[in-house]
Amino acid sequence: MLLVLLTLVACLTVVARRSDAPWALSFRLYLVVALVVVVLRVVFRVLLGGQYGDTVLLDLPEIPLPDFAAGITLLGPVTSESLLFGLYDGMRLGALLVCVGAANSLANPKRLLASLPPALYEVGTAVVIALSLFPQLAESVQRVRRARRLRGDPGRGIGALRRIVVPVLEDALERSLALAASMDARGYGRSGNLSAPWRRVTGTLLVAGLVGLCVGSYAFLDSTAPQVLAWPMLVGGVVLAVAGFVTAGRRVTRTRYRPDRWRPAELLTAGTGIAVAVLATVALRQRPDVAYTDPATWPALSGLALVAVLLGVVPAFATPLPADQARTDAADEPAAREEVAA
Amino acid sequence: MTTMVRWHDLTFTYEGAPEPTLRGVDLEVAESELVLVAGRTGTGKSTLLRTVNGLVPRFTGGLLEGDVLVGGRSVRDHTTRELAHLVGYVGQDPLRTFVTDTVEEELAYGMEQLGLEPQTMRRRVEEVLDLLGIADLRHRALRTLSGGQQQRVAIGSVLTMHPRLLVLDEPTSALDPTAAEDVLGTLARLVEDLGLTVLMAEHRMERVIPFADRLLVVQDGEVTAGPTREMLLTSPVAPPVVELGRLAGWAPLPVTVRDARRRSRALAEALGSPPAAVRPPAGRPLLRADGVTVRYGRTVAVREVSVSVGAGTVVGVMGRNGSGKSSLLWALQGTGRRDAGTVEVLGEDPGGATPARARSLVGLVPQTAADLLYLESVDEECRAADRQSEAPDGTCRDLLDRLAPGIDGDHHPRDLSEGQQLALVLALVLTARPRVVALDEPTRGLDYEAKEMLGRIVRQLVAEGRGVLVASHDVEFVARVADEVVVMAGGEVVSAGPVDRVLAESPAFAPQMSKILGPGWLTVDQVREVLV
Incomplete structure (x- = not known):
């Protein structure tokens, strides 16, 4: 019940605040994938029996399998409990996908990049460019498919795929090279004057920090590991890594033109996101049955949880409309947070 | 006059090519000169322009012999990015070279890479917006601009870095006549106002010729340079106005429509009335x-x-x-x-x-x-x-x-x-x-x-x-x-x-x-x- 609501909230936000930028066109794809996940889950439940519960809906014959597949049953009686369990399971995953999709189609990846610490800037740029390649690929595919019909192509089979892929990839490669050349010609990746010892210090700090973080989180999650390692290592790792970032950042002479500021709309959006997360956590602590529905009963719903989810709608109306300059990504944060809450 | 670019006995061969694309190029471009590069497609105009900031051979591969000095720095010792503040490079297809999404961000991108102060950046963005007449586009998404506007933004995005040399590779090849006039007019003004050194390849030569100090002609790997009019007499590519001048034997050669019109009275009389258009019989x-x-x-x-x-x-x-x-x-x-x-x-x-x-x-x-x-x-x-x-x-x-x-x-x-x-x-x-x-x-x-x-x-x-x-x-x-x-x-x-x-x-x-x-x-x- 809660999941359906959550999905609706995400959809509403997207519909209300979506721009026509290339990255915004992918939301429909996410919806389709989410639906496929739900359907697959249910189908698998039916196919690979292992049913429990006693409300038999459909009595299918069980197909005997050879010995090496012991433990796996094919078909067999279908019970409403296991069917519902599959459905809920699928919906959980589906809702997660829809939320990620919403965040993806609302956020402008390039603005996200602008908020990265300077030390990560170069890696971030590579990632953002890789991301922005996909909509471009979709555009090329369309163009090439259309052009192919002019040649009277039969258009089926492996050959047809190749006929599309070759020109599209060439186009993508040419575009990437042009972009890379342009970025290079405009000074991307100029390094400041940093002495060799400093560079060594930076590297050591970053590596040590990462090792600390790894060991720390392992000890934290694995209860059998000595607990002495957990918190101190985690904190130590964070400190070292931050120090590494700061020194690495000094190497970069880049500055920022008009950094994004936190204005009311952004604050409100982030605020509602946090509120949704907190409220949902509290609500679910009080009434765990809302989150983990027992397949045998009608899904429960608590008032608090309902309020929590509905709060997520606020940014859909409180944020400014994406104008031509598309300041749209403010709305993505609640979606991301809701996902955590879910 | 100080030298801005110096090709020093440059020979460049693409990988696997039997012949060098450029052979023994030994030329100089002085500061605040506007030099037009002409030549047939595929003769190496782009290659020549791209050697200036090291995009050739760094992005193309190939063997570069000799040297290119830009503002006294050798492209052998300096990477493209280290020359970014000296050389502003604008290519043919602006949309493929945009890194950001909006006009203002695009103008600021290069300055961010140079690490300029935010105040300086704001000031320069405003200056360039005015200079190119695109102030009303400042918040527009780059994808939604027309071709001419995009090309002007691309030029602006390198101008904000205050380069000493502007290199343009056929900046109007994808534009309609009106948009091309716009861009070329803007460039002509920049040359007059800012005294930039400009090196450009352009097939609508007639718009640029009046401002060009010299013409570089690239032919079969050889590059020759000289005063515009002299070079046009023998250039393998020439706009119709120059061809008409050659045909009528006018000397000095007219390079603009205006020049030619003043000279054309006698020719027009000799020619008489224009030939009646030969209409094909209206087929079905x-x-x-x-x-x-x-x-x-x-x-x-x-x-x-x-x-x-x-x-x-x-x-x-x-x-x-x-x-x-x-x-x-x-x-x-x-x-x-x-x-x-x-x-x-x-x-x-x-x-x-x-x-x-x-x-x-x-x-x-x-x-x-x-x-x-x-x-x-x-x-x-x-x-x-x-x-x-x-x-x-x-x-x-x-x-x-x-x-x-x-x-x-x-x-x-x-x-x-x-x-x-x-x-x-x-x-x-x-x-x-x-x-x-x-x-x-x-x-x-x-x-x-x-x-x-x-x-x-x-x-x-x-x-x-x-x-x-x-x-x-x-x-x-x-x-x-x-x-x-x-x-x-x-x-x-x-x-x-x-x-x-x-x-x-x-x-x-x-x-x-x-x-x-x-x-x-x-x-x-x-x-x-x-x-x-």
């Missing part, structure tokens, strides 16, 4: 379209356009970038969208026919012709085309040999020059024996000579009784090949009729000969015929 209409409308979402790309193409006639479709020319051609071919209206080719609607049938009615060569090529060699492409159109073996190869003789069948289609690629695609399309041939922006990337070849091909097609539609914003080309012209704006037809009348009506679309000798004269060839 092969293609008749009525009220064609194409919509994409809420935008109407083509609004109730009616055209007819007769057998043996060439119809030119002209108009600004984005005026609906391509959409119209695709709709007429039957593969593209058509939301309303009727199209009839020999009594059949290509939109309702199977793709195979449609392409035997109307053959279309799209703007990015290379999209149709995907095989490993020219011969394979030709064989595939024969199979696909159920034509006898060798049909396509014969067509190709007639269009562009001497293309090696083992060559990879992507390695051909733009003109050869176009000929190959045209041969593939013609293999299906279409009655009407539509060409979308075929002159893009072609030099004067390749355009002449294309013009001959087009005339040959109509001589065989076909109808031809050519969408183009190349005025001189349309003046040469078309019998009738349709001018589109905002998806509607604003004027249509015989080529000499329509082109003479509008100053933006008038070819140079009509500007010099008056309406009625369209091409240098006409003048040549009368004189001979």
Whole structure:
């Protein structure tokens, strides 16, 4: 019940605040994938029996399998409990996908990049460019498919795929090279004057920090590991890594033109996101049955949880409309947070 | 005068190429000079320009011998990014080089990389917005700008870095005449106002020549330099005005339309009245379209356009970038969208026919012709085309040999020059024996000579009784090949009729000969015929 609501909230936000930028066109794809996940889950439940519960809906014959597949049953009686369990399971995953999709189609990846610490800037740029390649690929595919019909192509089979892929990839490669050349010609990746010892210090700090973080989180999650390692290592790792970032950042002479500021709309959006997360956590602590529905009963719903989810709608109306300059990504944060809450 | 760029005995060979692309280039460009680079397509103009900031060989591979010094720094010791504050480089296709999404961010991008203070950045962005006249576009998304606006933003995005040298590689090749005038006018002003050193390759030479201090001519790997007028006498590429000057034996050679007009009185008298346009006998209409409308979402790309193409006639479709020319051609071919209206080719609607049938009615060569090529060699492409159109073996190869003789069948289609690629695609399309041939922006990337070849091909097609539609914003080309012209704006037809009348009506679309000798004269060839 809660999941359906959550999905609706995400959809509403997207519909209300979506721009026509290339990255915004992918939301429909996410919806389709989410639906496929739900359907697959249910189908698998039916196919690979292992049913429990006693409300038999459909009595299918069980197909005997050879010995090496012991433990796996094919078909067999279908019970409403296991069917519902599959459905809920699928919906959980589906809702997660829809939320990620919403965040993806609302956020402008390039603005996200602008908020990265300077030390990560170069890696971030590579990632953002890789991301922005996909909509471009979709555009090329369309163009090439259309052009192919002019040649009277039969258009089926492996050959047809190749006929599309070759020109599209060439186009993508040419575009990437042009972009890379342009970025290079405009000074991307100029390094400041940093002495060799400093560079060594930076590297050591970053590596040590990462090792600390790894060991720390392992000890934290694995209860059998000595607990002495957990918190101190985690904190130590964070400190070292931050120090590494700061020194690495000094190497970069880049500055920022008009950094994004936190204005009311952004604050409100982030605020509602946090509120949704907190409220949902509290609500679910009080009434765990809302989150983990027992397949045998009608899904429960608590008032608090309902309020929590509905709060997520606020940014859909409180944020400014994406104008031509598309300041749209403010709305993505609640979606991301809701996902955590879910 | 200090030296800005110095090529020091430069020889450059692309990897695997048997011959060097540039050979023994030894030249200097002084500070605040505007130098125009001319030469046929594929002779190494771009290569020469790109050696200046090290994009060649760093992005292309190949062997560079000798040295290039920019502002006293060698490209051997400095990477492209380290030269970014000295050299501003602007390429042909601005949309492919944009890194950010909006005009203001794009202008600031380079300065961010240089690490300038936020105050300085704000000030320079404002200065450049005003200088280029794009202040009202500051918050616009780059994708939504017109071609001319995009190119001006691309120029602005390097100007904010205050480079000492501006390198422009055919900045107007993708633009319609009005947008190109815009960009070139802006550049001319920059040279006057800022005293920048500018190095540019440009095929609309006549706009730049008045400001150019020197001309570099690239031919067969050799680069020669000299004063503009002298070099133009022998340059392998020249605008129609210069050709007219050479033909009439004027000295000194006129380089602008204005120059030529002042000199042309005697010639105009000698020539007499313009030749009556040789109208082909009005053949039966092969293609008749009525009220064609194409919509994409809420935008109407083509609004109730009616055209007819007769057998043996060439119809030119002209108009600004984005005026609906391509959409119209695709709709007429039957593969593209058509939301309303009727199209009839020999009594059949290509939109309702199977793709195979449609392409035997109307053959279309799209703007990015290379999209149709995907095989490993020219011969394979030709064989595939024969199979696909159920034509006898060798049909396509014969067509190709007639269009562009001497293309090696083992060559990879992507390695051909733009003109050869176009000929190959045209041969593939013609293999299906279409009655009407539509060409979308075929002159893009072609030099004067390749355009002449294309013009001959087009005339040959109509001589065989076909109808031809050519969408183009190349005025001189349309003046040469078309019998009738349709001018589109905002998806509607604003004027249509015989080529000499329509082109003479509008100053933006008038070819140079009509500007010099008056309406009625369209091409240098006409003048040549009368004189001979």
